[in-house]
Amino acid sequence: MRILVSGGGFVGAYAALRLERRLRGSGHEVVLVNPENYLQYQPFLPEAASGNIEPRHVVVPLREVLRRTRLVVGEVEAIDHGARRARIRTLADEPLDLQYDALVLAPGSVSRVLPVPGLADRAIGFKTIAEAIHLRNVVLSRLEAAADTTDPEHRRALLTFVFVGGGYAGVEALAELEDLVRAALRRYPELHDVHPRWVLVEAAASLLPELDAGLARYAQALLARRGVDVRLETRLDSAEGGVMRLSDGDVFAAETLVWTTGVRPHPLTAQTGFPVDDQGRIATDEYLRVLDEAGEAIPGAWAAGDCAAVPDPVTGRPCPPTAQHALRQARCLADNLVATIEGRPLRRFRYRNRGQLVSLGRYRGVAQLPGRIRIRGFWAWWLHRTYHLAMMPTLNRRVRIALDWTVTLLFPRDITALGSLQRPREAFERAAEPPPGTLPESRRRAPVTRDPGTARLARP
Ligand SMILES: Cc1cc2nc3c(=O)[nH]c(=O)nc-3n(C[C@H](O)[C@H](O)[C@H](O)COP(=O)(O)OP(=O)(O)OC[C@H]3O[C@@H](n4cnc5c(N)ncnc54)[C@H](O)[C@@H]3O)c2cc1C
Structure with a gap:
């Protein structure tokens, strides 16, 4: 049996980790698709922006955490659950059609952008x-x-x-x-x-x-x-x-x-053909199974995290889009998926907000x-x-972050602006330009000026 996990954030990574542990030696395969080869720990993004934590330390390499999961770096573009098939765009920019038996949908959310001019x-x-x-x-x-x-x-x-x-x-x-x-x-x-x-x-x-x-x-x-x-x-x-x-x-x-x-569910949710609620979230039951129009669980389809409307056992309303919920939903989802394979009863998602x-x-x-x-x-x-x-997942990252904090206590803040990271080829392209005077006027490029506001290069 092949389990396809779409998304390697809190839900995807933790569900895959639990699945690979619980299905060890069973011959089942877990495949995780994520656009990057890391999980990002979003609660530390503000400290990565301010330089309190080195940005690489707030992301966790998925290959280090998931030893028995096949990682495909790419994006799930379309899902045909009836045919149990997903189309994936890989980093090699080639489409890959993957058959699966069970699907875990966890592409998270995107920024909620309003139509404000400019x-x-x-x-x-x-x-x-x-x-x-x-x-x-x-x-x-x-x-x-x-x-x-x-x-x-x-x-x-x-x-x-x-x-x-x-x-x-x-x-x-x-x-x-x-x-x-x-x-x-x-x-x-x-x-x-x-x-x-x-x-x-x-x-x-x-x-x-x-x-x-x-x-x-x-x-x-x-x-x-x-x-x-x-x-x-x-x-x-x-x-x-x-x-x-x-x-x-x-x-x-x-x-x-x-x-x-705020956020809205990832657009992939709309392309799955599964019913969504008024906010675009995939409707699930308290076992994290995707529901059809009639409210019945769709065999082989599971969802959790920011992309899903998982009923909160305390309020009855959908759980808020937080990491603490996503993490617990991931574990419950993985346990229920394994229980389904083994023919055991499922357990309800129960979690009281920790604050x-x-x-x-x-x-x-x-x-x-x-x-x-x-x-x-x-x-x-x-x-x-x-x-x-x-x-924070992994001892490796925890130690690095603790060291970053210690360094910021002892030394002044690092105020280097590495804007050139966004234009890595610029120096080489300039070097590759022939020296002035060696080209006829018609083939010379206009001089490059720097726009100080955006630190981007602009050609007049
Ligand atoms: C700045 C910030 C601070 C936060 N602080 C807190 C906090 O303090 N406490 C808290 O509880 N929560 C916090 N949150 C919320 C929390 O991070 C999210 O609720 C949580 O990450 C949701 O988990 P998820 O797995 O659903 O989505 P994500 O963790 O976002 O993971 C989704 C993954 O799916 C991938 N993906 C997207 N599209 C595709 C595709 N087509 N195919 C395959 N993969 C795809 C994404 O790249 C991503 O890796 C914060 C969020 C932000 C932005």
């Missing part, structure tokens, strides 16, 4: 390690450009950072990057009298809607004390031309726009724990770090 051209999301690294480089290159420009308006735009979405991803990312910029500015004598502007735009009446109102107010007050301009009950109406137009009437220029307004931990940058955080326990300040921050360090 958004698609200007904004960056905050869901992947590539986005975290890019954002760090962009923010640091803005400081370099601001130090060089003589135009005060351009400088103001370069040093205005707008985050849209005040959930935990937006708040944590903003808090970490604000810390980074504050520390970095000490190395910029040219900018000693300027203050970067941080604007957090949230459509709801409070930040961190997942948390108790008192903790959310504490987080908002802390950000405001650091100079963050928090705009509640406000929307971004347009970002065209780098001009931010807010629903409260404010209009200002900003070169950096980060969009963190919420939010880091607000160095030494500050908020925590909401079971039993109505509320913690704010240093101990909440410490708990956030300790919990996620303990949850």
Whole structure:
């Protein structure tokens, strides 16, 4: 029997790990398809962006963790469950048709993007390690450009950072990057009298809607004390031309726009032909089996995590899209899949939310724990770090992260902007150009100029 796992995030990786352990020696094959050969530990993305943790340390090589699973690096493009066949686009850019007997759907979610003019051209999301690294480089290159420009308006735009979405991803990312910029500015004598502007735009009446109102107010007050301009009950109406137009009437220029307004299920869910709910999530029962239109379990189809509407045993509503749920669902799903193969009874998914931990940058955080326990300040921050360090897969990664934190305590922050990582061939291409004067005028390339705002190259 072949089990195809689509997605190598929390659900995919943990389900495959459990399956390979429980099916050891049985002759069944587990195949996991993921676009990268690593799992990314998203709760540490804000710290990877701020440089507290080396970005490579927040991802875990799947081949190191999954010793008996066949890993295919690529994307599942289409699923024909009736024929038990999946079409995969591999890294070799060749289509691969794979027959399977059981399917585990776990492609997660993507940023929920709204039709705001200028958004698609200007904004960056905050869901992947590539986005975290890019954002760090962009923010640091803005400081370099601001130090060089003589135009005060351009400088103001370069040093205005707008985050849209005040959930935990937006708040944590903003808090970490604000810390980074504050520390970095000490190395910029040219900018000693300027203050970067941080604007957090949230459509709801409070930040961190997942948390108790008192903790959310504490987080908002802390950000405001650091100079963050928090705009509640406000929307971004347009970002065209780098001009931010807010629903409260404010209009200002900003070169950096980060969009963190939540997630929607991965588009693959719509291509499976399985029924989805009003939010596009695949409907499952409490055993993690995919349901058909009549509410009956579809044989051989399983789903969990951000892409699925798994009923929460406590509230009856779908579980929230969090790693803590995804991880437990993955284990329950794998156990039930094995039980189905072995003809044993299935067990219900039961999990009581362990609470919420939010880091607000160095030494500050908020925590909401079971039993109505509320913690704010240093101990909440410490708990956030300790919990996620303990949850980080593999001892190897845990040790590396602990060492990264120790190094950041002992030495100043690293403020190198490695923007050139996004253009690795540029130096070689320039070197390959013939020296001026050796080509006729008609074949000479226009000179390259640097756009300081984006640190990209532009040809006039
Ligand atoms: C910045 C940030 C911070 C967070 N912090 C927390 C936190 O503190 N606590 C918490 O509980 N949760 C947190 N979360 C949420 C948590 O990370 C997600 O709920 C969790 O990752 C969901 O697991 P998943 O397996 O469903 O999806 P993912 O972990 O996203 O995995 C999906 C995988 O499927 C792959 N994939 C996509 N398309 C395809 C395809 N076509 N074929 C094959 N594979 C595909 C993706 O590349 C990815 O590897 C955070 C999320 C973010 C973005």
